[in-house]
Amino acid sequence: MLLAQRRADSHQGGLWEFPGGKVESGESVREALDRELKEELGIEVQDARPLIRVPHAYADCRVLLDTWLVSRWQGEPRGLEGQPLAWVSMGELTDRSMPAADMPILDAIRLPDTCLITPPSVADATRFLQALRKAVSNGVSLVQFRVFGLAENDLEDLALASRRLCEEFGAKMLVNGPLELALKSGAHGWHLNRRHLRSLKSSRDYAGLLLGASCHDAEELALAREKGVHFVLLSPVLPTASHPDAEVLGWKGFSDLVAEFPLPVYALGGMNASLLEHSWRAGAQGIAGIRGLWPD
Incomplete structure (x- = not known):
């Protein structure tokens, strides 16, 4: 630079x-x-x-x-x-x-333009890791590990294997889930849901972890800024297959919310690679998603 x-x-x-x-x-x-x-x-x-x-x-x-x-x-x-x-x-x-x-520009420079979120349900851990390997080997460098429904030991094993796989290709992995899982798996960061964001006391307590947060409106964006996270995911921007009837922000609503928000913001909801440049014009760091980005 x-x-x-x-x-x-x-x-x-x-x-x-x-x-x-x-x-x-x-x-x-x-x-x-x-x-x-x-x-x-x-x-x-x-x-x-x-x-x-x-x-x-x-x-x-x-x-x-x-x-x-x-x-x-x-x-x-x-x-x-x-x-x-x-x-x-x-x-x-x-x-x-x-x-x-x-x-804040330093955080924007360090972060990539795409954040991959893993599918929440895992029926076959081997296939899951094969798909993740394909993603990070093709250049994905920021992964949010978000998996539910597994037994505690199986979840920890999968998180640890995923983190090692990410590191093999120079990618960073955040855990969206309990902080304990992020620490046990050696994840590079912790992604906060709405409940975790509200209960977070100060980002200074988590020095060394990359902190992300999920936001949906101006109030939550202000809270993320106050708590000192490094970046946020703002959703839903467009309709999704999992929530087709949910009220969406649209690109204008997204752009209005981030116009003077001093943190990197990923657009989430209905995203795919073809929308990356559109997201930049709307003021986004880039895009985040599951279905539109997961290679399986």
Whole structure:
């Protein structure tokens, strides 16, 4: 990731940030992105997509960071305004002093654009693991283990085998279920349902675990933000085969809820791979799902 250092005499002076600038009157956000990166870095943006919008209130001003992920450009980035630049690996991003408003962007960068949720019923553990292997070997890197109805020992064995399989392909696994299961299986995170979210005291008590939460409305989104989770799944966006008559948010309802929500949000409900780019335009980190993503 490319970082630039702010001038010492500017707001948040001396800190490292992602390059960019203010949207001028009459500009679209994408036009401002292209202009600012040409003026600051001397590059022509060729491919970019929305990543996350982060509202933040400092003591002396309020900002809204409309952040985009630039994946292809022409030219060699240079500090045309005299600003120092640094290419920083993912693991080194937290070593740099950055403005508080930039912190949620780090979570969005680290998270993939797809979250696979396992089917809740498992009739054959071998077939389950074969399907999971196919998913993670094909590039799925975030898995929510959500299985019900098994005996405790069988559930623990399956969770442990699933976590090992995910690690074999560099994927992370969160457990949607009891915290004890997440800890016993060595999962990389814990996904909170509505009940767990409401009872969570502070994310600081779970340092080292990636925390996700399931949300359905503005109240639950606000609660997830207050509790300090790393990302959320917001549903239902579209009708699903399992709940065809449920009231859905629709893309507009989803977009309205996440417009100024400063955490990565996955769209859940009726999702499949063909809707990924649509989800980005609606303000999502990406998509989450079972039926539309599970390879079995």
